[in-house]
Amino acid sequence: MTNDVLVVHGGSPLHGQIRVRGAKNLVSKAMVAALLGETPSRLYDVPRIRDVEVVSGLLELHGVKVSDGADDGELVMDPTNVESATADEINVHAGSSRIPILFCGPLLHRLGRAFIPDLGGCHIGPRPIDFHIQALRQFGAIVDKTPEGMHLTAPNGLHGTKLELPYPSVGATEQVLLTAVRAEGVTELRNAAVEPEIIDLICVLQKMGAIITVHTDRVIEIKGVPRLHGYQHKPIPDRIEAASWAAAALATRGEIEVLGAQQADMMTFLNVFRSVGGQFEVTDARATRPGVPGTEGGIRFWHPGGELQAVALETDVHPGLMTDWQQPLVVALTQARGLSIVHETVYEQRLGYTEALGKMGATIQVYRDCLGGTPCRFGRRNFKHSAVIAGPAKLHAADLVIPDLRAGFSHLIAALAAEGTSRVYGVDLINRGYEDFEGKLAALGARSERL
Numbered sequence: 001m002t003n004d005v006l007v008v009h010g011g012s013p014l015h016g017q018i019r020v021r022g023a024k025n026l027v028s029k030a031m032v033a034a035l036l037g038e039t040p041s042r043l044y045d046v047p048r049i050r051d052v053e054v055v056s057g058l059l060e061l062h063g064v065k066v067s068d069g070a071d072d073g074e075l076v077m078d079p080t081n082v083e084s085a086t087a088d089e090i091n092v093h094a095g096s097s098r099i100p101i102l103f104c105g106p107l108l109h110r111l112g113r114a115f116i117p118d119l120g121g122c123h124i125g126p127r128p129i130d131f132h133i134q135a136l137r138q139f140g141a142i143v144d145k146t147p148e149g150m151h152l153t154a155p156n157g158l159h160g161t162k163l164e165l166p167y168p169s170v171g172a173t174e175q176v177l178l179t180a181v182r183a184e185g186v187t188e189l190r191n192a193a194v195e196p197e198i199i200d201l202i203c204v205l206q207k208m209g210a211i212i213t214v215h216t217d218r219v220i221e222i223k224g225v226p227r228l229h230g231y232q233h234k235p236i237p238d239r240i241e242a243a244s245w246a247a248a249a250l251a252t253r254g255e256i257e258v259l260g261a262q263q264a265d266m267m268t269f270l271n272v273f274r275s276v277g278g279q280f281e282v283t284d285a286r287a288t289r290p291g292v293p294g295t296e297g298g299i300r301f302w303h304p305g306g307e308l309q310a311v312a313l314e315t316d317v318h319p320g321l322m323t324d325w326q327q328p329l330v331v332a333l334t335q336a337r338g339l340s341i342v343h344e345t346v347y348e349q350r351l352g353y354t355e356a357l358g359k360m361g362a363t364i365q366v367y368r369d370c371l372g373g374t375p376c377r378f379g380r381r382n383f384k385h386s387a388v389i390a391g392p393a394k395l396h397a398a399d400l401v402i403p404d405l406r407a408g409f410s411h412l413i414a415a416l417a418a419e420g421t422s423r424v425y426g427v428d429l430i431n432r433g434y435e436d437f438e439g440k441l442a443a444l445g446a447r448s449e450r451l
């Protein structure tokens with residue numbers, strides 16, 4: 001049995017090189033897409049994270065054979081037996097991830113019915129699924145909600161439709177894509193999410209035989225096709241993990257090269273990183289002579305010495321600043337001189353973790369008002385979704401309990417930046433989205449051990 005507590009001896013800069021693999025928020029969706037194909041799919045550079053295990057388990061319950069390919073990180077998914085699977089124990093996956101909701105369309109296409117257990121994922125707000133259900137109903141699904149989950153049928157099949165999302169939700173956009181690709185007729189989705197992970201999922205679906213057009217202004221058009229085949233795909237790298245390590249370099253006054261990190265997907269983050277006073281260099285991949293391996297590209301992030309500067313920032317849908325970058329960045333902002341303002345506009349309860357940073361010596365005040373540029377959906381309601389961070393603060397060690405994935409990583413960074421020895425409880429949650437983070441910490445010279 002593993003002990004879920006990491007003892008972190010903080011106060012030393014992190015230095016070194018680590019590598020990020022395929023993005024958690026693409027890989028899990030690409031795995032679901034494999035269900036839509038009639039032949040096996042291959043995904044490369046898949047990270048060993050808990051969410052991949054959960055989705056593998058779900059696919060297997062539905063009759064997809066999931067196995068490792070010849071290369072490290074290669075996953076082969078063979079969906080040829082889906083029609084004969086019983087999926088009896090689907091409820092064991094209740095609460096473990098948000099991905100089950102994306103099985104609706106693929107299962108309705110293949111089996112004409114689906115059961116979706118209660119969802120999990122990070123507790124960062126109520127996370128309703130009303131857009132998903134509305135969209136599925138518009139495609140022709142009958143959705144019956146019970147206390148254990150959702151039962152769906154499509155007695156007359158699924159048909160293309162015109163939809164407009166009330167907010168450009170990533171999950172609801174993926175729901176529409178995964179349903180529309182094999183629905184009869186054309187689907188037009190307005191106010192769609194256009195995160196790089198969505199575009200990469202569209203690439204996967206196109207490789208499978210789908211016909212999808214991404215228009216300007218968040219409009220996506222999908223022409224349904226009767227059948228799809230398997231794909232081979234190397235996912236976009238994990239830009240959330242890359243930014244998390246970048247923030248760790250800044251908060252600990254260190255230097256980390258993140259191999260695999262891609263500038264184009266991180267532009268907004270890089271602008272903030274530079275505005276705070278962090279420095280980075282994009283190290284492009286270089287080929288060498290034939291027969292000699294080239295070097296892999298990435299981004300090197302470092303603290304240049306001296307003081308960091310306070311900034312005002314607002315999270316938003318793409319191309320805005322990702323909400324998942326917010327928590328690691330805030331730890332770095334505790335070290336910046338002046339008052340930083342953070343307005344979280346994507347999730348209404350994603351600042352709760354700042355309380356623990358306060359116990360470590362950070363000065364952070366949270367507000368219900370929309371501080372910063374634009375009023376958001378959460379203004380004048382009871383959500384503490386803005387924060388003012390006064391720095392620089394001297395962080396000291398503390399006992400911390402990890403509340404969710406990104407907040408967990410930010411607690412870890414805070415413990416690494418703080419003087420003294422912290423105990424971080426519930427650290428296994430970080431494995432949900434960060435591959436071998438303990439190995440990477442060791443490679444960067446961090447001093448930590450399991451209790």
Ligand SMILES: CC(=O)N[C@H]1[C@@H](OP(=O)(O)OP(=O)(O)OC[C@H]2O[C@@H](n3ccc(=O)[nH]c3=O)[C@H](O)[C@@H]2O)O[C@H](CO)[C@@H](O)[C@@H]1O
Nearest residue numbers: 025127128129130131132167169170171172323324346347
């Ligand atoms: C596994 C995965 O990819 N997770 C990411 C995905 O989550 P996820 O897909 O769950 O996030 P969404 O983009 O759907 O959520 C954005 C906002 O829309 C709201 N909403 C969403 C659906 C719905 O039916 N009704 C509704 O009101 C949510 O409560 C939230 O306030 O995108 C988020 C926003 O980039 C990221 O933080 C998560 O890391």
Ligand SMILES: C=C(OP(=O)(O)O)C(=O)O
Nearest residue numbers: 098121122324405406433
């Ligand atoms: C919120 C996140 O993930 P999930 O949607 O899987 O809970 C995240 O990756 O930070």
